[in-house]
Amino acid sequence: MARILITSGPTRQYIDPVRFLSNASSGRMGAALATAALRAGHEVLIVSGPVEIAYPREACVVPVMTTAEMLAEAERLFPTCDGVIGVAAPCDYRPCEVSPHKLSKTGKRLVLSFVETPDIIATLGLSKRPDQWVVGFALETDDPRLRAVRKMNAKNCDMLVLNGPSVINSPVAEVEILRRPDVTVAKLCGSKRVLGRKIFQIIEKTLILPTP
Amino acid sequence: MARILITSGPTRQYIDPVRFLSNASSGRMGAALATAALRAGHEVLIVSGPVEIAYPREACVVPVMTTAEMLAEAERLFPTCDGVIGVAAPCDYRPCEVSPHKLSKTGKRLVLSFVETPDIIATLGLSKRPDQWVVGFALETDDPRLRAVRKMNAKNCDMLVLNGPSVINSPVAEVEILRRPDVTVAKLCGSKRVLGRKIFQIIEKTLILPTP
Numbered sequence: 001m002a003r004i005l006i007t008s009g010p011t012r013q014y015i016d017p018v019r020f021l022s023n024a025s026s027g028r029m030g031a032a033l034a035t036a037a038l039r040a041g042h043e044v045l046i047v048s049g050p051v052e053i054a055y056p057r058e059a060c061v062v063p064v065m066t067t068a069e070m071l072a073e074a075e076r077l078f079p080t081c082d083g084v085i086g087v088a089a090p091c092d093y094r095p096c097e098v099s100p101h102k103l104s105k106t107g108k109r110l111v112l113s114f115v116e117t118p119d120i121i122a123t124l125g126l127s128k129r130p131d132q133w134v135v136g137f138a139l140e141t142d143d144p145r146l147r148a149v150r151k152m153n154a155k156n157c158d159m160l161v162l163n164g165p166s167v168i169n170s171p172v173a174e175v176e177i178l179r180r181p182d183v184t185v186a187k188l189c190g191s192k193r194v195l196g197r198k199i200f201q202i203i204e205k206t207l208i209l210p211t212p
Numbered sequence: 213m214a215r216i217l218i219t220s221g222p223t224r225q226y227i228d229p230v231r232f233l234s235n236a237s238s239g240r241m242g243a244a245l246a247t248a249a250l251r252a253g254h255e256v257l258i259v260s261g262p263v264e265i266a267y268p269r270e271a272c273v274v275p276v277m278t279t280a281e282m283l284a285e286a287e288r289l290f291p292t293c294d295g296v297i298g299v300a301a302p303c304d305y306r307p308c309e310v311s312p313h314k315l316s317k318t319g320k321r322l323v324l325s326f327v328e329t330p331d332i333i334a335t336l337g338l339s340k341r342p343d344q345w346v347v348g349f350a351l352e353t354d355d356p357r358l359r360a361v362r363k364m365n366a367k368n369c370d371m372l373v374l375n376g377p378s379v380i381n382s383p384v385a386e387v388e389i390l391r392r393p394d395v396t397v398a399k400l401c402g403s404k405r406v407l408g409r410k411i412f413q414i415i416e417k418t419l420i421l422p423t424p
């Protein structure tokens with residue numbers, strides 16, 4: 001039995017008390033992976049941004065809002081886990097300044113500066129122990145495979161699941177599973193529930209079971 | 213029986229194929245108002261941004277994504293309706309440029325310019341026929357009542373429901389109902405389901421039943 005950390009859902013970066021930058025990640029793939037891992041007898045911890053879906057009851061869920069919060073909880077929990085599946089879609093940019101008041105319309109342009117948020121899976125991948133494994137997810141619109149392979153290597157992921165933008169907040173998906181340094185392990189498509197099970201089976205076979 | 217248009221939920225303004233500016237509006241108050249109006253025997257049309265909640269089956273729901281789409285559908289439907297309840301939280305800013313590709317991290321600051329989107333309730337309020345009524349909602353963090361009264365008059369709303377930022381994506385709320393020019397009709401608090409019913413009762417008594 002492995003103890004598995006899953007990051008799931010989007011994060012939000014507020015520009016004022018009401019408005020935020022985010023993405024449409026629903027947490028569905030995270031929930032599907034958690035269900036598959038629990039059914040296989042593993043222990044599951046989920047650090048999740050705000051989602052409307054329900055995670056399986058047997059999972060321990062830690063809710064977060066921002067990318068910094070997700071990173072902090074993931075860094076706190078990862079040392080106690082055998083591996084992490086980073087299926088979250090953390091918001092990559094945060095505003096340099098957050099207005100404490102709701103911005104009022106003035107009729108003029110609103111110019112906002114954003115800085116990049118820390119990369120959660122890269123942080124975990126580059127600090128992992130030799131006995132730990134890291135699975136990343138990537139969503140690319142251009143040169144997807146090339147960019148995904150680069151990301152997998154740069155973030156020190158053992159495996160990377162690549163999907164296209166149509167996956168976000170959709171019940172179905174089409175994914176390609178890559179291993180270091182640039183091998184395609186599988187191409188899968190189907191509902192997120194079925195895909196979650198198939199992806200988890202590959203993770204289990206490749207990364208969990210070989211571990212003594 | 214009245215034919216009632218309800219705008220509900222958030223809208224999204226994408227900056228690239230994945231990331232967008234939005235807010236946490238859930239559509240719950242819109243659904244509660246729709247339920248109350250349907251139970252009272254009225255016909256309900258809902259123009260809604262992306263939400264996870266379910267609207268009552270008897271309502272006709274038109275899904276939209278952006279503020280411009282919400283405005284276009286609301287302008288198309290409003291002439292066929294007796295009144296509109298604008299409980300949506302349309303995104304007030306759209307990026308001047310939308311990247312067709314997912315923005316890649318560069319390590320540098322990202323500077324984005326936004327322009328204001330058209331005000332849906334002001335557009336409907338300022339073009340309404342004498343036999344039509346308009347109810348707006350406002351969410352203010354500072355000088356709430358003063359700003360709400362100004363909004364109600366500027367947008368030519370017959371009634372305005374004022375709530376604080378804690379209302380967003382929460383099951384409960386605390387609201388103040390204002391009428392022209394600056395009269396407080398009621399202060400209410402409770403679950404959104406109960407509030408939706410009470411607010412609708414006031415709308416019905418004040419704006420629908422007096423109409424011949």
